[in-house]
Amino acid sequence: MPTLVKQLRGIGGCTQPVRLDGHRVEHAVDARTGEIGRVLRRLDSASLPAGNLLVPCKNRRATRCPACAETYRRDTFHLITAGLRGGKGTPDTVTRHPKVFATFTAPGFGAVHNRPTDRRGAVRTCRCGLLHDADDDSLGTPLDPTTYDYEGAVLWARVLGPILDSRAHTFVFGEQLDVRPIRSADFDGTSELTERAVASYIAKYATKGAEATTGALDRPLKFLAELALLGLSDHARRMVRTAWKLGAIKELGHLRLRAWAHMLGFRGHFSTKTRRYSTTLGALRNARAEWRRAQASPDVVGETETTLVLSHWVFAGMGLSAAEAWLATTLAPAPGTEGEPTHD
Ligand SMILES: [Zn+2]
Ligand SMILES: [Zn+2]
DSSP states (O other): OHHHHHHHHTTTTOSSOEEEEEEEEEEEEETTTOOEEEEEEEEEGGGSTTSSEEEOOOOOOTTTOHHHHHHHHHHHHHHHHHHHHOBTTBOGGGGGSOOEEEEEOOOOSSOBOOOOBOTTSOBOOOTTSOOOOTTOTTTTSBSOTTTSOHHHHHHTTSOOOOEETTEEOOOOOOSOEEEEEOBBTTBOTTOOOBHHHHHHHHHHHHTOOTHHHHTTOOSOOSOGGGGGGSOOOHHHHHHHHHHHHHTTOGGGGGGOTTTTGGGTTOOSOSOOOOTTSSOOHHHHHHHHHHHHHHHHSOOOOOTTEEEEEEEEEEEEEESOOHHHHHHHHTOOOOTTOOOOOSOO
């Protein structure tokens, strides 16, 4: 059992790992002659405790795999931070760049429950007459669902100008625009907003898909009837129904709204960045994989040698067996896990 524990620990708590059959062989190569020499390391799936190589699923959604979503959140935090403060290949001269955190808001599709504030920042009552808590589920949902423009809200997910039912829709951002300078070592000004707060905020939302609003709905629907089985709010249900209905319209076929109904029509990537901003998620993942490999077996390559890696893997399934899953739940998180505290 101890070796199985070690293998399960290697996937960092992932509950839906990819199982692979195959092998990986590392040969030493003479750097001068190019001659392939002795075997440095050999990994055969059949000899592993679980009978397969287990690879984390890397899903970023907390509802699918909490452990992999947590890894994604931490990587995103470090990526944003390196772009603001330098590090991980980004020069620390970036701290001298002026930085702002800009929030663009979707246009209004009808009045919604909200938490308006007065000049001094005190929260006032909503138009419905209630004082909503910050985590009230009704926030952002329509005051009057019968007049709310659900078609516009779903289609806004894609910038385009179709005419539907002889009614023109235009797609622009809303009027509300919030631009706040980010405080840093060289540019503190009067800003309250720290680099850390920005990185935490973005990283937190990276692991929440539209399912933050739609609850259990974190994968595509096959039939609209499935909706009845899920405990969605009325608002989310109407959004999904509208996406499904619009998905049947021939002129909108290219939007594949039914395939993306579970995302309320939104089909874009969660995030995008310019090439020169910070490191990449791929580079962070590679560094982690390299580190794990080196921990498992320290480098044995000689000074005049390089390595050649030959590997062949085939998909053998997903997930853990009942016994593996039970064992995995008894494991504490791996020690030395890098990352910022989770409070935010
Ligand atoms: Zn996972
Ligand atoms: Zn309200």
